[in-house]
Amino acid sequence: MDLRLPSKVLEHIFSFVDSNEDRNSVSLVCKSWFETERLTRKRVFVRNCYAVTPAAVARRFPGMRSLTLKGKPHFADYNLVPDGWGGYAWPWIEAMAEKSPSLEELRLKRMVVTDECLEKIAASFKDFKVLVLTSCEGFSTDGLAAIAVACRNLTELELRECIVEDLGGDWLSYFPETLTSLVSLDFSCLDSEVKLSDLERLVSRSPNLKSLKLNRAVSLDALGSLLRLAPQLVELGTGSFSDKLDQEAVSKLAQVFTELKELKSLSGLWDVLPEYIPLLYSVCPGLTSLNLSYATVQMPDLVELLSRCSNLQKLWVMDLIEDKGLEAVASSCKELRELRVFPSGADVDETNVAMTEQGLVSVSEACPNLESVLYFCAQFTNAALATIAKTRPNLKCFRLCVIEPFAPDHKTHQPLDEGFKAIVESCKDLQRLSVSGLLTDKAFEYIGTHGKKLRMLSIAFAGDSDLMLHHLLSGCESLNKLEIRDCPFGDTALLENAAKLETMRSLWMSSCGVSFGACKLMSEKMPKLNVEVIDEHTPETRPDSSAVEKIYIYRTLAGPRLDMPEFVWTIHKNPEIGVSHLAIE
């Protein structure tokens, strides 16, 4: 009896399958399911742009409408990946322009995007709607102008923390008068001033505009007039909040803020003067997301502000909030799900000492929905970690950065092993973990034993030996991304657990003790991995026993990449010095 469902029925069923994880599982069932799924997949995520070729993706998913790509490894955010390493968007855009011209959405993260890329997008995709660039670089405002002028149905243009060559604010005036479909505009990372009249006209002809994130050059006065034109905003990123306004202007502005009935998310607030913070009070009760991480607001003002934000779910703030401020958050923001506290000082010496582990403990104890934490702090204790673990077993993401390397528990002077043990034991659904402070191999034994759902792990200045790596690679079953810097292990654990690397997306190791010989060995034996050795100072000779500076290993179906710069070595470059020559007939 043929139990196969007709493909039309399958298609209909698959249209309800949204998550790509589910879709990937669906494709594995049988050939006909694979075929039907691939023809119906609209949103494609490629989390490592070198894991697969653009042509292969285009071939497999002819119905693709939305493509999300990630390029450089995460540690590129912290300047650990030299310029020119790779992550170029061009090959993808070129391939999609030819093979998937119906592409409507492109979301790129940590990639090199040139003006040429943007011009190609503008010219090739007739129905292009969404461009979101996060932590990208390589383009100028001219490229933005190309997008603005050509994409008639543009709904989203978002530049999140990109490095853009700013040639002026003219690009904004290239949006044609006929463009009325804009839903989201984010140019907060640009420096130049845009013409206010152009911006006002754009906003007034965009009835669907829900999200507007201005850059610092937009004055407070200008903000007022923009908000009057767009009271329907759900997300607002203000510009500079520091002009001196007279009393009348201030009360007018306060009035405008009260009109923002739909506002859920607030960010920007560059240079905000304390006397203007009360302007925000009217929107506080409705806010679910507040990003104060660029606003140097002091603790007392923060307390006043946050005590009014009873519905807040996401809070990003600087350590100027201090323990006292976090106590206020604990008592007022019971719906809090995500907390990120960034350092206000540029380095270790300038850390705000009025913020300690106690702040995070207060929030953990009081906010039952807290599941994601990023916390920069001068010091920590095992007891605090244990309390956090006990009160918040629902944590999914825990990133603790004790700013001073090797800092032990500041009360007991013990390593923080026991504290992190409590975290991984208690938080059974923990998916992302960053550890810091003084840690021995034991900490990693605990992580390996208990961190079964851990997908991403970041480690710096920790551990004693290869055991640490061995525990992680052999214990963490769900491990997908591992990034390690400045830890004292060598080749042994890595080589022993090499098979594990094929089950992971990527592994980054820098300033550790892995030797060149081990890299060659792995390259030779694991063809499904790209083993990239990155040296900013390429040595004259490279004996096998020498330690390499940085290694980036990732699984790939695409084979060696063709766009490697000089300072990246893979075995394919010099196959004759690989290990294979030892085999003598």
Add this chain to the structure above:
Amino acid sequence: MSRKKMGHTFASKLLLLLPTSLACFSVFPLSLIEKKVSSMNLSSIKQLASTKPHFIFTINFSITNSFPYFSSVKMDEFVNLEATELRLGLPGTDNVCEGRERVSCSKRALQGAAENETESSTMKTETSPPRKAQIVGWPPVRSFRKNIVQTKKNESESEGGRGLYVKVSMDGAPYLRKIDLSCYKGYSELLKALEMMFNFSAGEYFEREGYNGSEFVPTYEDKDGDWMLIGDVPWEMFVCTCKRLRIMKGSEAKGFGCDV
């Protein structure tokens, strides 16, 4: 060639195992050899290989569950390479030993401090790794954010947003340099930096006589366009009024009261 029994104690033997997936290796006649090594050193393997041309050396990795004893093995015994020592600092710099000393020093110091809590903070500052040595990419804050914070600090510190970078020229030097006056706390630090930068010696400063003992004289141009001797006015005033620096030499410097 007889097949020798494979050992399990990884610490003392270089192990050769056939992973089941690599079927191609079964084509070649294989001799499995154990060699006692005290450290994983591939160059020694290569050396061995070159002396035994009729063997095929296959270096593979094991499947981890063949090593039930791993956790009980002391890795320290053979993971003893200098290359695995922790080091701080920029990648590529060879301060391995330095780093280690600093690191072990700080760890022991911190543990020792457990006995005496009151001293702990001072011990930490004395022996911890020099924080001034900027560790690349640490703390892990996105450069975008770091730049914003830095810009804010610069703006709040400098006068009217002018910034404190000034050009420094030296007579006879082919190109100019730029220094940030806000980096220095006083004249002695500034002069030391200039001396190092241009490789000269300024001599001693006397209030009445100017700089004694050198043909070089450090001067600056102030807001009014006049060339003044560095050191005459209080430091704060100097920082506010200084537009650029010039290290004069020889005859031109005579007017500044030096002893040449």
